[in-house]
Amino acid sequence: MTAAAQVFVHRDKQETARAAAARLVARVVDAQSARGSASVVLTGGRNGNGLLAALASSNARDSIDFSRLDVWWGDERFLPEGHPERNVTQAREALLDSVPLDPARVHPMAPSDGAYGNDVEAAAEAYEAELAAAARPEDHAPVPSFDVLLLGVGPDTHVASLFPEHPGVRETERTAVAVHGAPKPPPVRISLTLPAIRAAREVWLLASGEDKADAVALALSGPGEIQAPAAGAYGRSRTLWLLDEAAAAKLPRDLYPPLS
Numbered sequence: 001m002t003a004a005a006q007v008f009v010h011r012d013k014q015e016t017a018r019a020a021a022a023r024l025v026a027r028v029v030d031a032q033s034a035r036g037s038a039s040v041v042l043t044g045g046r047n048g049n050g051l052l053a054a055l056a057s058s059n060a061r062d063s064i065d066f067s068r069l070d071v072w073w074g075d076e077r078f079l080p081e082g083h084p085e086r087n088v089t090q091a092r093e094a095l096l097d098s099v100p101l102d103p104a105r106v107h108p109m110a111p112s113d114g115a116y117g118n119d120v121e122a123a124a125e126a127y128e129a130e131l132a133a134a135a136r137p138e139d140h141a142p143v144p145s146f147d148v149l150l151l152g153v154g155p156d157t158h159v160a161s162l163f164p165e166h167p168g169v170r171e172t173e174r175t176a177v178a179v180h181g182a183p184k185p186p187p188v189r190i191s192l193t194l195p196a197i198r199a200a201r202e203v204w205l206l207a208s209g210e211d212k213a214d215a216v217a218l219a220l221s222g223p224g225e226i227q228a229p230a231a232g233a234y235g236r237s238r239t240l241w242l243l244d245e246a247a248a249a250k251l252p253r254d255l256y257p258p259l260s
């Protein structure tokens with residue numbers, strides 16, 4: 001287990017997205033200065049897309065050299081290419097289509113009408129292979145050392161498409177798996193596993209709204225990761241919880257500094 005998670009609380013959902021976007025710019029710029037490139041893992045959902053939209057409208061956005069940014073996904077809904085409910089579709093609309101990324105460095109998970117057809121197992125295995133091919137010896141893992149891995153948090157404490165008590169959250173070897181029967185529609189998905197998530201240098205969990213207050217309080221109370229997948233999502237060197245006041249409302253006050 002790495003250092004304790006750091007909790008930051010912001011006024012509301014919009015402020016949380018803006019602050020998270022500013023943090024992401026700083027982190028990516030640092031990584032690109034230090035190593036010549038950076039790698040991020042995007043998440044689906046309102047908070048993940050809210051961060052991308054905030055980044056799209058941020059003045060600091062162009063401090064990032066998007067041509068030297070690797071973009072991966074933490075999970076994906078297994079739907080046809082271009083489907084409005086796919087995380088990559090929403091990410092493209094929120095940000096990706098308006099910045100000069102190198103297409104060879106953008107790694108969406110396969111759609112259900114792509115190279116693997118509707119074989120979600122094959123699509124998940126292909127993502128594992130893509131991750132392994134991108135890993136370098138110094139990563140000491142079958143995935144790249146992502147600089148920042150973003151995760152939204154579900155009201156049941158799910159992260160990516162790892163749901164409480166489901167097979168995906170129990171996976172200890174594979175780095176990407178097919179998900180069937182997801183409680184959050186659509187039911188068929190592809191997800192990184194906790195071992196892949198934990199290979200990231202930093203894991204940032206995003207949650208806003210009172211509907212997340214119970215999940216946030218539970219996940220930060222030290223539960224098992226099978227019952228509370230978000231509790232098993234931590235980075236090698238840093239784990240941040242980026243919350244608004246409503247999502248933090250049930251946290252013990254000693255867990256985060258008073259609002260600035």
Ligand SMILES: O=C(O)[C@H](O)[C@@H](O)[C@H](O)[C@H](O)COP(=O)(O)O
Nearest residue numbers: 044045046047152153154159160
């Ligand atoms: O594909 C997905 O649905 C997401 O990856 C999922 O893990 C999401 O991040 C959480 O459900 C939180 O979603 P909200 O931020 O919309 O509450």
